[in-house]
Amino acid sequence: MQRKVKQLYTLMNRSQMAKSQFVFLFFISILEVAAGLAVPLLTMKLINQISDSGFAFTSLLPVMGVLVVQAVLSAVTFYMMRRVGEGAVANLRTEVWDHMLHLRLPYYDVHESGETMSRITQDTNVVKEFVTEQLVSFVSGLFTILGAVIVLLWIDWKMTLLLLLAVPLTIFVMYPLGDKMYELSKANQDELASFGGRLGRILSNIRLVKASQTERQELEGGKAQIQQLYRFGMKEAKIVAVLTPLMTLIMMIVLIAIFGYGGSQVASGAISSGELVAIMIYLVQIIMPFTQMATFFTDLQKTLGATERIVEALDETREVREGKPVPSASLPIRFDNVSFRYNEKPVLIGMTFTIEPNATTAFVSRSGGGKTTMFSLIERFYEVTEGQILYGNERIETFDLNEWRALFGYVSQNAPLLNGTIRENVMYGTPNATEEEVLAALKAAYACDFVMQLEKRLDTEVGEGGIKLSGGQKQRLAIARAILRNPRILLLDEATSSLDNESEREVQLALNTLTKDRMTIVIAHRLSTITGADHILVFEEGKLSGQGTHEKLLQTHPYYEQLWMNGRLEE
C-alpha cells in the first residue's frame, strides 16, 4: 500500500503538478475551514444573546458575514482544485501518449492497441477524478474534523470523547473493505482494457467479420467480457452498498448518544442551549467529511490500481533516439553475421551480405523466410540478436534514430493509409510539402488522374484505412507518399501486388523513376518483377543461400532456378 501511494506521489510529481498553485489551494481551503468552524461559535453567541436580550437584526450580521466569506472561499477552492487537477492530468496524459509513441516496437507485439488506448484514456481519468474531486476535499475534510474536535473538546471534552469512539469503529470497517475494493478495481480496469482491445481488433476488421459471418461468435466473446465487467461492477456495488449505510449507522448511533447526553446536560444547566446547538452544527460538519472519507478510501484504492498500470507502461523502455549524425554520403548497408529471433525460434541465422547504394537489391525467399524482418532490422524496429548491421563502417544503432529513419521511404504490400484526406495521407511524414510538390508526386505515381476525377480531389476523405479506395489506388497513394519523401533508401514490399496489368505497368514506370540512382531494397513475391534488379539475395531456412543477378542465379542456383520455373514463391 505504502509503495503504491508513493507511486501515485511520484506520478503526480512527474505530471509537474503546479506546486505553488497547490500550496495556494491548501491555504485557501484552510481559510474556508476556519470560516466554517467560526459559524457554530457565532451561532452559539447569537442564540445566547437572543435568549438573554431578545432578537435584534444586527446580531445576525456576523454569522451572515462569515457565511458569505465561506461561500466565496469555497468557490475559489473548487475552481483552483479543478485547475490544478486538470492541469496535472493533462500533463500526465501527454507524458503517457508521448511514451506510447516512443516505445520500442516489441511492446506492441504483446500489447493490443485497445489496451494501450484504455491506459491513456481511462486510467488517467481515474487519477484525474481522484485528484480533482477527492484529494482536496479530503484534506479540507480532515482539517474540518480536527478543528471541530478541538473546539468541541474546549466546549465539552466528555461529549467529544464519546464522539471519537466512532473513529476506531470506522477504521475497523473500512480497512478490509478497502483492500477488497483495490483488487476488484484492478481486475475491473484490466478487463476493461482487454475489452477495449477486443473492440479495436474486431471493429478494424469488420469486413472480415461480416464476410466470415462471425458476428455471433464475436458477440458471444464480447458478451462474456461484458458479463465479467457486470460481475465486477456488482461486487463493487455490494461493497459500497454495505459501506455507506454502515458508516451512516455508526454516525447515527454516535449522534443519538450525543443527543441524549447533551439534552441531559442542558436540562441540568451544565451547558446552555446555544452551546448544544453549536455542538450539533459541529457534529454535522464532522459527519459530512467523515462519510465522504469512506468513498475517499475506496477511490484511493481504485486510483492506486490505475496508477500502477500507468507506471507499468511508463516503465517500459523507450527507443533510444540520440546518436551520431548520419553521414551525408550514400553508403552500403552491411549485414555482418546477423542472427535474429522474435522469441525462441530463430528467423535469421548468421547473415552476411552487402546492399550497395544506388542499386536495386531484391530479397527472395519463401513466404515467412524473414524478408520483412530484415526490413524491420534495417529500420531499427528491432535489434539484432547477434552480429551487427553497418552503414558504411558504423553500427546502425549508433546513429540518431530520427535521422536514421528519415533515410527511408517505405511502400508496403498493404499500403497503409490513415483516416483523413488524400492530401493528408500523401503529406504524412512530409508536412512542409507544397501543393505543387504533392501534385507532382501524385503525377509521378500515376495517381493524379484518378484523384482529379474525385469530387473533392485532394480533399477527398479516404475512410478508415483507405476503405473508400481500391487496392491499386491505395498503393499508388503510398507510392506518391514515398516519392514526396524523396528518401535516400527505398524499401519496397511487393509494391505492385494489387494492381491490374494496366496500373501495374504505370506504377512500374513510376517506380523506375523513383528507384533510379537510389538504394532500393525490394521484397519480391513474384520473380518477374525483379529480374532487372542489380543484385538478388536468396534466403533459405533463415540463411543466405545465394546471390547475384537473375541470369547468374539461374545458372548457378538450383533452388532459384526451381522458383523461377514454378513462377511463384508462395508455398
Ligand SMILES: Nc1ncnc2c1ncn2[C@@H]1O[C@H](COP(=O)(O)OP(=O)(O)OP(=O)(O)O)[C@@H](O)[C@H]1O
Ligand atoms: N512480430 C513478430 N513476432 C513473432 N514472430 C514474428 C513476428 N513477425 C514475424 N514473425 C515470424 O518470423 C518469421 C519471418 O517473418 P517475415 O514476415 O519476416 O517473413 P517474410 O519473408 O517477410 O514473409 P512473407 O513473404 O510471407 O511476407 C515468420 O515465421 C513469422 O511467423
